[in-house]
Amino acid sequence: EAGVTQFPSHSVIEKGQTVTLRCDPISGHDNLYWYRRVMGKEIKFLLHFVKESKQDESGMPNNRFLAERTGGTYSTLKVQPAELEDSGVYFCASSRQPPRQGQNSPLHFGNGTRLTVT
Amino acid sequence: GQQLNQSPQSMFIQEGEDVSMNCTSSSIFNTWLWYKQDPGEGPVLLIALYKAGELTSNGRLTAQFGITRKDSFLNISASIPSDVGIYFCAGLSGGSNYKLTFGKGTLLTVNP
Numbered sequence: 001e002a003g004v005t006q007f008p009s010h011s012v013i014e015k016g017q018t019v020t021l022r023c024d025p026i027s028g029h030d031n032l033y034w035y036r037r038v039m040g041k042e043i044k045f046l047l048h049f050v051k052e053s054k055q056d057e058s059g060m061p062n063n064r065f066l067a068e069r070t071g072g073t074y075s076t077l078k079v080q081p082a083e084l085e086d087s088g089v090y091f092c093a094s095s096r097q098p099p100r101q102g103q104n105s106p107l108h109f110g111n112g113t114r115l116t117v118t
Numbered sequence: 119g120q121q122l123n124q125s126p127q128s129m130f131i132q133e134g135e136d137v138s139m140n141c142t143s144s145s146i147f148n149t150w151l152w153y154k155q156d157p158g159e160g161p162v163l164l165i166a167l168y169k170a171g172e173l174t175s176n177g178r179l180t181a182q183f184g185i186t187r188k189d190s191f192l193n194i195s196a197s198i199p200s201d202v203g204i205y206f207c208a209g210l211s212g213g214s215n216y217k218l219t220f221g222k223g224t225l226l227t228v229n230p
Contacts, residue, residue, distance in 0.1 A: 004160070009158075033216070035218075041222060042206075042219075043218075044220070106151075106166065107163070109162070
C-alpha cells in the first residue's frame with residue numbers, strides 16, 4: 001500500500017505570507033494527525049481528525065493555523081500569516097485506529113514538509 | 119504538559135559497538151514507543167511496549183517498559199552504518215488514546 005504522502009517536501013516563504021501543506025493519508029485510515037518538530041525540540045502534537053471531524057486541536061499554536069479534511073480524505077494545514085517561529089518540519093500521520101493502549105495501531109508518518117519562514 | 123527526557127542527545131560510536139538510550143518522565147505512561155527517523159523521511163515505528171516490565175526485541179533492537187511506567191530504554195547491539203539516524207521515544211498516557219508525547223531525540227552516528 002502507498003504510504004502517507006506530504007506535499008511540498010520543502011517550502012521557503014517570507015514572514016507574512018501564506019503557506020498550505022497537504023497530506024494524503026494511507027487509504028482506509030480514518031485517523032489523521034498533524035505533528036510539528038521545531039529545530040532541536042521534540043515532535044509535538046497539533047491535531048487529530050477522525051474522518052472529516054476534528055477530534056482534538058488542542059495542540060494548534062494559535063489561530064493563524066487552520067487544518068481541514070474535507071470529505072475525510074486528504075488534509076490541508078494552512079498557516080496565514082506565517083511568522084518566523086513557525087519554521088520547522090510538519091509531519092502528517094495516519095492510522096486505521098487510534099493507538100490505544102494494548103492495541104497495535106501504529107501511526108504511519110509521512111516524510112514531512114520542511115517549512116522555513118524568513 | 120507532559121514531558122519526556124531523552125538521553126543522550128547524540129552518540130558517536132564505531133561499527134559493531136552496542137548502544138543504549140533512554141527516556142524518563144515524571145508522569146506515568148501506559149504505552150511506550152520507539153521510532154527511528156532517517157534523513158529526509160518521517161519517523162518509523164521500531165518497537166511498541168504496552169505493559170510495565172515488558173521486554174521486547176526486534177532483531178538487534180531491544181526495548182523495555184520500566185516497572186514504574188515512567189521510563190523506557192532502547193538498546194541496539196552490534197551497530198551497523200545503516201543504524202544512523204534520529205531515535206525518538208514516545209509515550210501514550212492514560213488520559214489520551216491518540217496523542218503521543220515525544221522525546222527530543224537521540225542522534226546516532228556510526229563510524230564504519
